[in-house]
Amino acid sequence: MTPPDSTPPLLQIRGLKMHFPIRQGMLFKRPKLCRAVDGVDLTVHHGETVGLVGESGCGKSTLGKCVVRLLEPTEGAIHFEGFNLAPMGCRQLKPHRRHIQMIFQDPVESLNARHSVGQILEEPFVIHRQGDREERKKKALALLDKVGLPAASYDRFPFEFSGGQRQRIGIARALALNPKLIICDEPVSALDVSIQSQVLNLLLDLQRDLGLTYVFIAHNLAVVKHISDRIAVMYLGRIVELAGADELYRNARHPYTRALISAIPEPNPRRERERIVLTGDVPSPINPPSGCPFHTRCPHVQDRCRVEVPQLRPAGPGHEVACHFDL
Amino acid sequence: MKFSLNPITAKKLRRFRQIRRGFVSFTILAVLIGLSLIAEVLVNSRALIVRFEGKWYFPTYGAIIPGRTFGLDYDYATNFRELQARLEKEPERGWVLMPPVPYDPIENCYPGEFFRPRAPSFAERHFLGTDQLNRDVLARVVYGFRNALIFAGCYIVLTYLIGVSLGCSMGYFGGRLDLFGQRLIEIWSQVPFFFVVIIVASIVSGLGGMNLGWLLGVVVLFSWTSITWYMRSVTYKEKARDYVHAAEVIGAGNTRIIFSHVLPNVISTLVTFAPFSVAAAISALTALDFLGYGLPPPTPSWGELLRQGTSNLSAPWIVASAFGALMLVLVLVTFIGEAVREAFDPKKFTIYR
Ligand SMILES: Nc1ncnc2c1ncn2[C@@H]1O[C@H](COP(=O)(O)OP(=O)(O)OP(=O)(O)O)[C@@H](O)[C@H]1O
Ligand code: SF4
Ligand SMILES: [Mg+2]
Numbered sequence: 020m021t022p023p024d025s026t027p028p029l030l031q032i033r034g035l036k037m038h039f040p041i042r043q044g045m046l047f048k049r050p051k052l053c054r055a056v057d058g059v060d061l062t063v064h065h066g067e068t069v070g071l072v073g074e075s076g077c078g079k080s081t082l083g084k085c086v087v088r089l090l091e092p093t094e095g096a097i098h099f100e101g102f103n104l105a106p107m108g109c110r111q112l113k114p115h116r117r118h119i120q121m122i123f124q125d126p127v128e129s130l131n132a133r134h135s136v137g138q139i140l141e142e143p144f145v146i147h148r149q150g151d152r153e154e155r156k157k158k159a160l161a162l163l164d165k166v167g168l169p170a171a172s173y174d175r176f177p178f179e180f181s182g183g184q185r186q187r188i189g190i191a192r193a194l195a196l197n198p199k200l201i202i203c204d205e206p207v208s209a210l211d212v213s214i215q216s217q218v219l220n221l222l223l224d225l226q227r228d229l230g231l232t233y234v235f236i237a238h239n240l241a242v243v244k245h246i247s248d249r250i251a252v253m254y255l256g257r258i259v260e261l262a263g264a265d266e267l268y269r270n271a272r273h274p275y276t277r278a279l280i281s282a283i284p285e286p287n288p289r290r291e292r293e294r295i296v297l298t299g300d301v302p303s304p305i306n307p308p309s310g311c312p313f314h315t316r317c318p319h320v321q322d323r324c325r326v327e328v329p330q331l332r333p334a335g336p337g338h339e340v341a342c343h344f345d346l
Numbered sequence: 347m348k349f350s351l352n353p354i355t356a357k358k359l360r361r362f363r364q365i366r367r368g369f370v371s372f373t374i375l376a377v378l379i380g381l382s383l384i385a386e387v388l389v390n391s392r393a394l395i396v397r398f399e400g401k402w403y404f405p406t407y408g409a410i411i412p413g414r415t416f417g418l419d420y421d422y423a424t425n426f427r428e429l430q431a432r433l434e435k436e437p438e439r440g441w442v443l444m445p446p447v448p449y450d451p452i453e454n455c456y457p458g459e460f461f462r463p464r465a466p467s468f469a470e471r472h473f474l475g476t477d478q479l480n481r482d483v484l485a486r487v488v489y490g491f492r493n494a495l496i497f498a499g500c501y502i503v504l505t506y507l508i509g510v511s512l513g514c515s516m517g518y519f520g521g522r523l524d525l526f527g528q529r530l531i532e533i534w535s536q537v538p539f540f541f542v543v544i545i546v547a548s549i550v551s552g553l554g555g556m557n558l559g560w561l562l563g564v565v566v567l568f569s570w571t572s573i574t575w576y577m578r579s580v581t582y583k584e585k586a587r588d589y590v591h592a593a594e595v596i597g598a599g600n601t602r603i604i605f606s607h608v609l610p611n612v613i614s615t616l617v618t619f620a621p622f623s624v625a626a627a628i629s630a631l632t633a634l635d636f637l638g639y640g641l642p643p644p645t646p647s648w649g650e651l652l653r654q655g656t657s658n659l660s661a662p663w664i665v666a667s668a669f670g671a672l673m674l675v676l677v678l679v680t681f682i683g684e685a686v687r688e689a690f691d692p693k694k695f696t697i698y699r
Contacts (some may be wrong), residue, residue, distance in 0.1 A: 031680050109599065116597040129588035133352055144595045176353050192592065250502050 027101075028230050030063040030086065031032070031193065035105075035254075037081050043303060046331065055081040056092070057256035063200070067276060068233040068265070069241030072279065073253030074301055079236045080124075082253070083202040084113045086234070087121045088112055099200070117147060117196035124205040126185035130177040136163070136188055137173040145193040157232035162191040183214035190221065194229070203235045207242065219246060241283050244268070252276045255312040256304055258331065259262060262338040272340040274317050311343070319346055355614070357423060361689040368685020371678040378675075382492040391450035391483045393426035398433075398440040406445075449482035451489040451646040458478045458654050463661035475663040477654050481644075483664055487671050489646040493558075494675075498627035500562050501569075502620060508570040510613070513577025518585055518604060527578070531571045539568045540633070548638035556642050565630055573619065580612045618690045621683030625676055632672060 021044060035318060037056040055078040063069050071079050082091045086097055088104055097104040104115060123129035130139060140159035144150055152159065160170050166187040177185055193201055203222065207215040225231060238241045243250055243264075250267045252260045252275065260273040271277045278295040299316045302308050309313050313323040323343055334340040351359075363369050381590035386406050396403035398416050405411050410423040417439075418424065448471055451454055455476060463474040476481035497500065517523040546564045550556050583606060584590065593603050634640035635649020645649065648668050655665025 084591070089591050089594055113597050113599075118593065119595075121592070121595045123588045123592060125588060130593050131589040131593070131607055131611070142593065146597045146599075146602065178354070189592070192596070196596070236606070276523060 026065065026115045027063045029065050029100065030061075030234075031098040032059055032082075032086070033096040035059045035061075035082070035097065037078070037085055037090055037091045038093045051250075051305055054256050054307055056085065057152070057307065058305070059095075059253075059256070059258055061177050061251060061258060061261070063232060063234060066226075066230055066232055067197075067248040068235055068246055070240075070247030070250040071234060071236045071253060072240055072243055072250060073238065075238055075287055076301060077253045078256040078304065079253055080204050081239070081256075083121065083236055084232065085202050086117075086200075086231070087119050087202055089121075100119070117143075118198050119202070120193040120196065120198040121202045121204060122186075122193050122206045125209050126182055126189050127177075127209075129189050130185060132177055134176075136168075136175050136177065139177070139188060140173075140191055140195060140319075143192065147196060158195070162195055165225070166191040166193065176183040181214075182210050183218055186210060186218055190218075190225070194225065195309060197229075198231070200232045200234070203233055205236050205238065208238065215242075222246070239282070239309065240279050252279065255302060255307055257312055257341065258341065259313065259341045261331065262335070262340075266335065266338055270335065270338070272334050272338070272346060273313075273342050273345060274319055312343075317342065358614075358690050362685055365685040367681050368688070371681035372685070375675070375678045375682065378491070378678075379495060382488060384494060385488050385492055386445075389447040389449065389451070389482075390445045390447050391426065391448060391453055393430070393442045393444050395443040396426070396429070396440065398444075400440075402415055407555065408537060408550040409458075425442045437548075445530050447473065447482065447488075449485045451481065451485040452487055452644040454480045455482060463658055464663060465661070466663050474667045477651065477659070477664050478658055479644075483651070483667050486646040486651055486669050487648070490648045490651065490668075491671065493630055493641065493645065494628045494645055497558065497562065497631045498624045500558075501627040502623050504562065504566045505570050505573055506616065507621065508566070509573030510609075510616070512570075514581045514604065514609065514612075516574070517578040517581025518608065520599070524578070527574070531575055534568075535571045537568065542568060543630075543634065544637065544639050547634065551639070556640070558641065561631070561634065561640060565627070569626070569630075573616070573623075576619075577612065578614075580615065580692070581608055584608050584612050585635070614690065618683070618687045621679050621686055625679045625683070628672075628675060628679075 020193060026341045034266065035056055036054070036058055039053040039055055039302045041053050043049045056341045057078075059082060061069070070081065073079050082089065085105075086262065088097075088107070092105050095105060099115065099119065102115060104112065107115070107143055137156065137159055140162050144155045144158060149155070156173075160173060163170055164170055168187055168191070172180070172184075172188075180188065185203075186209075190206075206222070207218050210218060219242075222233070226233060233246075235243055235247060240250070247264045251258045251262050252267075252273065254275050260267065260271065262270070267276065268280060271280055272286045274295075275297075278297050281295040295318070297316050304311070308325075311317070311320075311324040311329050314320045317324065321343070327343065329341045329343045331339045331341045334345070362372075386392075387394065390406060392405045394404070395407060396408055396416070402444055403411065404414075405424070405426065413420040413422065413424045416424055416429055418429065425642050426442055426444060427448055430444055433441055455472075457480075459480065463478050464470070464472060464480070466473055466475040468631055472484070474487065477483055477486065512527065516527040516684055543564050546563070547556060550560050550564075590603055590607055594609050598607075631640060631647070632649040632652065635647040637649075640649055640652065641647055648671060651664060651668035652672070655661070656666055658664055
């Protein structure tokens with residue numbers, strides 16, 4: 020893959036695998052593995068937004084959690100600013116933690132209900148020993164202002180807020196330590212449609228003002244379409260296609276991506292478009308299909324697909340696809 | 347740190363207050379506990395106040411006062427009831443104010459007389475009669491209650507201490523500790539509790555005597571498992587929640603996550619078990635005392651009273667007092683437990699927690 024500019028990328032994921040051992044009841048059965056992420060390469064540059072799209076269960080959150088090192092990957096490397104985070108232990112990780120933050124899907128789950136908003140926002144400063152009590156409070160108030168919440172929120176508790184406001188609190192917490200990279204794990208999918216665009220706009224404004232880099236996870240293309248510079252499409256723990264956002268829309272090469280695009284509601288009803296309906300269920304990551312992971316549902320499947328795993332290969336400028344054929 | 351109550355806790359407490367039966371039971375039990383703490387003032391063979399030849403004495407607490415102090419012809423502890431009777435004949439020397447129940451739980455109220463249970467009598471101030479060793483039943487009920495409370499309090503502290511620390515470590519750190527702990531609990535909870543306690547108790551009694559510490563140790567040894575198991579599973583679940591992940595991403599270490607995030611969230615549900623633990627502790631103590639494997643005589647206890655009462659059914663006040671006291675406390679505790687569970691029910695709080 021050729022980076023568009025010569026500066027080293029902010030994040031470089033190489034051959035990342037996350038296999039969860041699945042415990043089974045029987046005493047002598049060999050433990051099985053859930054291959055949630057099964058060999059992902061991804062490069063993220065300063066200041067860009069990479070959308071990560073895929074069906075539920077394809078391993079998007081797992082990938083995100085590996086990057087923020089909530090999970091210890093089974094294999095592979097996560098290079099962030101010249102450090103490989105993948106094999107690091109707790110101690111080594113601590114200084115790097117502040118640079119990579121995460122925004123969670125469910126704003127109810129991601130805030131400790133026993134802590135006031137002030138406590139939540141000051142916790143990062145307490146942990147990283149920044150400032151004294153007064154300074155911390157000042158910083159927390161500044162964060163509230165940044166995400167558009169009134170200063171009076173400081174003494175309130177999470178349950179006193181609506182979903183969108185809670186997500187703003189979560190965003191404020193993620194911003195506290197001036198991170199460089201933020202993993203947004205479906206930050207708006209738990210919100211009302213009317214609130215979604217407000218929160219998305221907030222994220223975009225913050226990116227512009229603070230020079231943030233986002234990895235934006237979503238389960239459909241419609242959300243990431245407008246905010247991503249590049250989009251990676253995931254299927255069963257692998258990236259099957261990666262391209263600039265516009266390029267992906269106009270020129271999708273992978274049958275799975277095409278199916279996803281055709282599922283986006285067409286704003287113009289007169290422009291009839293072929294709707295590709297995928298049959299069958301997503302295979303389980305515990306028993307992934309041999310060869311191309313998509314072959315069980317692919318309309319173009321050939322014999323070769325069942326035995327040989329397609330690797331990501333260039334398919335145009337900044338465009339990569341993992342399919343044996345040029346479709 | 348601010349000491350203002352977390353609004354969630356405040357809400358739970360408010361709801362607890364609204365559950366009438368539970369709150370009334372709670373108030374009654376609190377009063378009873380309060381009274382038992384000052385039992386020396388209410389039920390005691392020592393006088394509250396003695397005025398003797400121009401001097402004041404407050405014998406309730408503190409060292410014993412020898413009889414010679416009051417012009418009696420002995421050096422051992424003053425018998426204040428006798429003193430009171432004597433001073434009533436010569437009021438110019440002073441007077442004695444006795445507690446409402448002027449008897450000790452372990453004294454023979456009628457030394458030199460036959461051992462026989464005496465029926466309740468207001469004139470003699472034996473409000474619940476005496477037992478077969480001439481001891482005042484009310485005094486034994488009151489001090490027995492206090493012993494049961496001390497036992498239950500220590501029991502709760504110890505089982506929760508073990509349960510919370512071990513269960514939380516198992517659930518949080520997992521791995522080998524968890525695996526080993528799980529197997530241990532599974533095996534341990536299959537051991538028949540009472541048989542083992544009785545065996546251990548008889549060995550200990552044979553070796554030199556049971557006391558509160560031993561009894562507590564033996565009972566706790568066989569009751570830490572359930573709370574540990576519970577703590578393990580809730581910690582395990584709590585640890586997987588996103589707010590814990592969020593803290594981790596910020597850089598919080600294990601200590602911080604456990605003490606500032608996980609424990610405060612899971613411990614609140616432990617409160618709902620506390621009343622039932624109290625009931626279990628009191629029942630266990632009473633049962634062991636009843637069987638004669640509990641606290642050594644002459645320690646006042648309800649189990650011992652029950653045993654006396656059941657073998658002296660011609661003196662029904664003994665069994666009635668012990669049984670009544672036990673029932674009252676267990677019913678109160680159960681009502682409280684019910685209300686606490688209702689008010690603290692985590693199911694109602696899933697959206698807020
Ligand atoms: N801790 C774990 N232990 C075992 N399996 C796990 C674990 N976490 C995730 N998985 C499995 O890994 C797979 C991918 O999960 P993941 O949460 O990453 O999916 P996702 O793409 O984020 O889906 P969604 O859109 O529903 O959030 C799923 O099959 C899931 O069951
Ligand atoms: S490799 Fe084969 S099965 Fe896989 S997407 Fe391409 S055509 Fe379909
Ligand atoms: Mg997810």
